[in-house]
Ligand SMILES: NC(=O)C1=CN([C@@H]2O[C@H](COP(=O)(O)OP(=O)(O)OC[C@H]3O[C@@H](n4cnc5c(N)ncnc54)[C@H](O)[C@@H]3O)[C@@H](O)[C@H]2O)C=CC1
């Protein structure tokens with residue numbers, strides 16, 4: 001099925017490291033008719049630059065809070081990579097003090113100007129920023145749990161890459177579900193569910209699991225103070241955006257792992273595979289059969305993820 005270019009997508013934080021690369025990938029997506037690039041500054045330049053590429057999508061830059069409403073009006077999908085990235089030695093939770101307020105303000109504007117749009121939240125700590133966004137939408141009376149997604153696609157992209165390299169598989173065939181959240185031990189790759197079915201030794205399991213959990217830090221350390229993953233994140237966010245738009249367009253059987261409102265565990269938010277459709281998250285799939293090794297990680301991650309969720313909910317409701 002070939003869907004037409006008919007969707008308006010906004011990127012909030014579009015002049016940043018992720019924002020610029022992601023905007024380029026979105027400009028190449030045939031499903032998108034209008035791309036709105038918003039940031040506190042520099043988006044007119046990014047938009048002028050991108051507007052010279054000969055793809056169908058039209059692009060416009062919006063800079064400063066007074067232009068945010070116009071950027072959001074009529075949007076089908078809003079992607080949020082606004083906020084500060086990590087430096088070596090920091091955890092994602094160390095970004096909370098700055099990014100929580102940024103995400104809260106941007107989500108207030110989304111709830112007002114495009115309440116029915118799908119939200120893809122990239123800004124860290126995702127484990128807390130998704131609960132913040134949801135609380136903002138509840139307060140505004142427009143909450144729809146099917147529409148708010150924490151972007152954890154990079155964890156899947158990394159798992160597919162590392163496992164295909166370790167096992168000599170064609171990376172295009174490999175699919176590894178990643179559940180839980182998006183920080184340290186809350187990232188739980190389910191290697192026992194690797195497609196195609198693959199056997200791992202205990203040592204391989206431990207090394208791959210820990211590498212996937214620390215892959216963000218691997219990039220932060222390699223960039224040595226110049227930020228965190230931007231190119232691989234833009235690639236992953238473009239993949240998630242495409243899945244959301246294919247779902248909206250009515251395409252059947254579109255799935256991605258994402259951190260969403262969930263009743264799969266006792267936690268109110270949890271990442272598992274999600275079926276995407278015309279209303280957003282049509283179905284949140286269960287964790288499925290997991291090994292004792294994976295159960296051990298799952299037990300360990302629950303209290304940490306709960307604390308991050310509670311922190312986000314408390315922040316959003318504090319005044
Ligand atoms: N979910 C995930 O898997 C990943 C998440 N991230 C997160 O994405 C975020 C962005 O990372 P980068 O692009 O590398 O950072 P960056 O610093 O290069 O870009 C961030 C952009 O946000 C903008 N910004 C700040 N306040 C804003 C506001 N109120 N409204 C609109 N824009 C605003 C800045 O002007 C800047 O252009 C970070 O929080 C980072 O931790 C990064 C990689 C992976």
Ligand SMILES: O=C([O-])CC(=O)C(=O)O
Pocket residue numbers: 085086092124154215216217219220228229
């Ligand atoms: O590690 C970071 O701070 C950025 C991020 O979320 C990732 O690369 O997975």
